[in-house]
Amino acid sequence: MHLPSSPAPASIVWQRHAVAFNESACRHCPVRGTSICAALSEDELLTLQAMSKTLSFRQRERIMEEDTPAHFVYNIIAGSVLLSKLLPDGRRQVVGIAIPGDFLGLSFSARHAFTATALGDVEVCRYPRLGFETFVDRSKALLKRLHSTTGHELGLAQEHMMLLGRRSAEEKLACFLVTLRDRWAQIHGPRLRIDLPMTRQDIADYLGLTVETVSRNLTKLARHKLIAIIPDGVRILDPAGLTRVAGC
Amino acid sequence: MHLPSSPAPASIVWQRHAVAFNESACRHCPVRGTSICAALSEDELLTLQAMSKTLSFRQRERIMEEDTPAHFVYNIIAGSVLLSKLLPDGRRQVVGIAIPGDFLGLSFSARHAFTATALGDVEVCRYPRLGFETFVDRSKALLKRLHSTTGHELGLAQEHMMLLGRRSAEEKLACFLVTLRDRWAQIHGPRLRIDLPMTRQDIADYLGLTVETVSRNLTKLARHKLIAIIPDGVRILDPAGLTRVAGC
């Protein structure tokens, strides 16, 4: 699911891939079963495909910008995406991390609610917002699926509020790792290795902390043998222990 | 919109009212235009009314309990409702405040995501979840309205994350007051008086602070002549100034 870490070559491969399978892209889409497209019939899928475009983004490229007219909505095919909001003075809050199968622009608002930044190489399926909206109007199943997904997102957001408002720095880190692991597990089954394609600053902005505090608490978790810090991620050494300090 | 403060009599009046207008309740519903019901035709409204029940709750009564089977969904008719989540050790996070026109149970999940507590006297319109869900299946307009509302809620949740993660205590308080004022303004127009039917502890749990910090920062705002603290609320003395320190 997650693309190899060497940026340039992987991106080229993907673009070739996208072109080659253009007329049957949805059929071979890796997130066909987990994304909102799962609610569509073959016919509907073809109609939707006609207005869709597969795009590649590289490390740190912006997929959408907060408070900018929302001409498009997006389905994540591969890679991780950071969703963040900015305060006028530059303070940033990461409001979510999108992984393959996630949909950006669920609320169909005229302006984007957040900035979406590619964490490494990212593949998305892009639709014009208005076209997608009228398409949704014709498929009750899709509309229901979309609503259910939005409801699920709302639940995640409320868990995130609990994390930001009422957890200590150490709990925040542990909870972040456990949650991320569980979300990926839904895609590719349980793993002990957690990929962290984002910077420490990204994690800090997700948890409402500073880089230093993130760094300190990661090494603290490692010192207690709950995790091991490895290049571009962590390895969970003591799943039960980590869940215990996470308290979730 | 907000009921008079003397609890017992008001509640009795409402119950009488609800019975008297039972067969034409929706017609006279104060939130008919602002709630999701606005998406319904007269016929649909009658069908929905057949499965609805008007209920009253008094100060601090629970409307729903977190992680409990969601047999019903609710529409707030009058009063304010506190939406909160609990950590195993008792730490609490308020994830939202619902006011008339708001809908509880948007995500149709089988279990309630939060506890809903009445702040003073509250009137709700209650529907069986499953019945409501099948009813929604028949009205595309309602489903769209529901989805749009959920999307809006998601946006509010993301703003709340920004508040919890990246704002100082003083900013949190100011932002809380401004946001609350603006939400009520959508119902009954602009006012300088903000009702605060919740306790300081509720506000603290909303902002991720302690009661003491809430109290201190309210008096600080008052000392700077931005607000005046009055019984059961505050009066905004300097709207522009308050918005400035809120930064929103």
Next chain:
DNA sequence: CGTTGGGTTGATCGACCTCAATAAAAGTGG
């Protein structure tokens, strides 16, 4: 190479928490 950007670690500071006392308000029962 030198430079640059991310990450870790240490020392210090301060915003907010904790604990404690008091005040004010709201119930409660006679």
Next chain:
DNA sequence: CCACTTTTATTGAGGTCGATCAACCCAACG
């Protein structure tokens, strides 16, 4: 209606967790 208790709000003093400031390490890269 008034004592009495209980709950809620405010204020003060002191402690702590995480922020800030600063140094350093390391890998990537021109």
